[in-house]
Amino acid sequence: MSSRRADYWKRILFILPSLLLIAIFVAYPFIQGVIYSFTDWDGINVTKNVGFENYINLFRDISFKKALSNTIFFTAFLVVIMNPLALGMATILNKKIIGKNIFRTLIYIPTTISLIVVSNIWTLILTFTGFLNKLLELVGWGSHAVDWLGSYDMTPMVIVLIIVWQGLGNSMVFYLAALQGVAPELHEAARIDGATHWKKFRYITLPLIMTTVTVVLFLQISSMLKIFDIPYLMTAGGPGDATMTITMLIYDQAFRFNTAGYATTTGVVLMIFIIFVSVLQTKLTGSKEVDY
């Protein structure tokens, strides 16, 4: 029937513009990038095809290995620090408290601020002559005053904490919504049976909020593996190579070292890594999801 066919084509038309945008601005660059990753493209000239040489060099590249380990470090510590905090805050705000919506809003505000503003805020505090060191001096701990953004050992953790500060609201809000979906009767029943807080959490709450945990972890991990702005603005990857991340390395490879083909190689490898980790993570936490 012709009106069915007409309807079919109308529907195709509905998805066409967005697919076109994706084709031009996501798919094409990616495929082109993969092609370039097999050449010695310097941003302007391509003189030869180098086969898998870029990939082999990448896996031997000390800078890449360090950037990879830094990125994994950042991601792991973010997950480990952020989630208990966010879940804890959410649990507290889930109770009957005066003005809990106000607290929720206040805690969410740092998430709404741009990362460049966040970097300015914390640079003012953490610089050697900044607020934190002055505070330490005031309480008599002046000897502990360090250059918080210039310490090989401590600066990576400082960066993680800044990102936690910025993102706490976001994760907390997800957990809050999830906790609100857990029927209080379940907790009540368990309490009557003499379960401790921890048991209640582990056997009732956690499994029921697992879908949310999966989503939150996925969002945290996939965005943290691509972290760029904060270290770029605050430490430029330093001191040494302590805070260099993979995306910062790609940026340097493409725009500073004139090795654009190599940069696309790193980009492809990064994407494969993100897919791998995300799939692993969603399978792991997904299997623990439960519905009562």
Added chain:
Amino acid sequence: MELSGRKKKKYSGKSLAVTATLCIFCVIYLFPLFLLVLSSFKEEQYIFDAFYMPSFSYLDNYIKVFTSSTFWGSLVNTLVICIVTLSISVILASMAGYVLARSRERIFKAAKLVYMMALVVPAQANMMILYKLGISMHLINQPLYLILIYLGTNVSYSVMIYNAFTKSIHMEIEEAARIDGCGRVKMFTNVIFPLLKPATGTVIATTIFWYWNDFQGPLIYLSDGKHNTLMLEIFNFKEIIGTTSFASTAWGPVSALCIIASLPIIIFFLLTQEHLLSGMTAGAVKG
């Protein structure tokens, strides 16, 4: 804060203690932001004087921002980019999300896969090539190009939201409309889209942050300094405010600019929070 007498009776002493602790926590938590506000009112020599309390009448820094030749341009650019991107995004994503939810042919399943794949590609992998593409399209350093890139990279997210939401609209509504003689297009514009308002609210409330706050995109694609966005303006402000020398970071004006650039989006958040928070979490909680 609601502290009317009748509510007080419901809360125990323990919860008051918790409230008090939370208050202290929030003060500490937001203190860094407060420091930025303080800095924006300080003269340059007191910026790093940690305990100096400025008189809030020193408006020099703000004046420097408002009278700088590039600030208003960057504000307009940011607004235009946000509004245009959001508008086109809403239209295209709602169309796509609706159709994906109502179609069974395999081609649509494949399209859904394409949308999902687009979510995974990291922006950095494509940077250099998009940059060159912009050059050959003669669109580099134009806000339009940034808009197109935003649309291409972010439309999938909105499509997913509209797709999920459309599924909650009962087919009976469409069948009734079809009996009344509604074609596919009219169905969408007159019947479905109005019903998608909550999803539209969610899409706008969640994605506006990406476009307003984005720094990397303008850094690479709007790099000629003629079409800054607010965030890029912050990054470049030291050169704009500058003195006779290199890279002077005038912290006072930069802090003022940070506050000015963040205020609109914070206000927007405060006004739309319910929408944002409920929409954001709905998908996550239901899975």
Added chain:
Amino acid sequence: MMKKFISFLLAAVMLLSLAACSTQTEKDNKETSAAESPSSLEEGTGDAGAVKKISVAHWMLTSSFPSAQAYMENVEAIFKDSYPDVEIEWNPIPSESGKYHDLLKAQLATNSAPDVFFHQNAIVQFGKADYLTDLSDQEWADRILESTVTDVVYEGKLLGIPVDVAGWGVFYNQEVFDTYDLSVPTTFDELLAVCGTLKENGVTPFNMGFKDSWTQDGPWLSMSSFIYGMDKNFPQELYDGTKQINSEEFTGMFEAFEELVSNGYISNSIMSTTYDQAAQEFGEGQVAMQINGPWCVQQIYDQYGVDVGYFNIPDREGNVYMTTITNSTVSLNSKFEDKEMGFAMLKALTDESSLQILLKDSGYCGLKDIEIEQTLAGGKAYGDALVNDKAAMQTNVWIPASAGQKLTQLTTLICSGKPFDAAYLEAAADAYQKDKDLLNMQ
């Protein structure tokens, strides 16, 4: 409601694209008319109506650079002698070096670049892509300063004229040195002694603005006496493969730097200090020395009224090398057809009278027969060193940027209090092997 909205949106998008296209068409029109009119001169089609134009781009000729106006006027005066009817279009590319080069490369890629342009560190890329006119049989060929050859010669062809040559070394606050009766060190140990005296008297020997990360290259760029002192052919041997970056030369250099840090001769807040903060401390005498370049002389004098002296860091045996790189090279676009006019413009831009204006008190010339007048003590001291100390290529000319980054990272690592770590030199060596084809060496 929906329809109104859609039409509003379409209008907005159309406006935006119109704005985008019109600026670009403007640019295109300018470029094509500039490129076309010279050829119509040549072919004698005598298109009397079209204005002949030539465009010249440099990132430095902005209103914040005091001599810019005088320079441009001098160049125009000379050029108009031979081509009175040709209009000069200045600065089609907006300033600020980093973005200038991105835009220049973009324009070169789409054949919409200026006719004559200044550039930096791009000779290999531009040479490979055939963007530059060969100047090998023009007057500049035998006037090129040896240490700048690698910056302007590609595959045997002279492709640009080295205009502004500078490097990194130590500038010292003359007043501070006079107060403590210090003299310029001739060996590294003497430098350590100078630092010791300063520190005893409460003056910080060195501080730089490492928060502005471009300054972090300073140390390894300024200590190459340690490399050349051991082996003056190191760059070539490195390229040929007989030497590596992780060798005693580089190790010796970084160990010496580590000595400066571990004795507390470098400010412990260096990573947090901005360029201007460091300049202030230097100008006010709290800091005695800075690893910097000749661009700082004017600023320090203007803002703090202080004379500065200069020396290159010697190695332990007293070898002193001065390394420079060409900060700006000027070339003629290979697509510009009227070569004679192009050469005339180059002559005007590099005429001695023009360069005296452009580089006075802030730069040195890559043409060996031109000596730029310096009025400030710091400038004179720098110029003297250029003449007296042994000249050599700045290190980042003969190692690729990826290796340089590892050296900078090693520098910041040491500044953060960690000991010298040979792994960074190994990483630099690997990066060198991977990217050596990007270098302009034979």
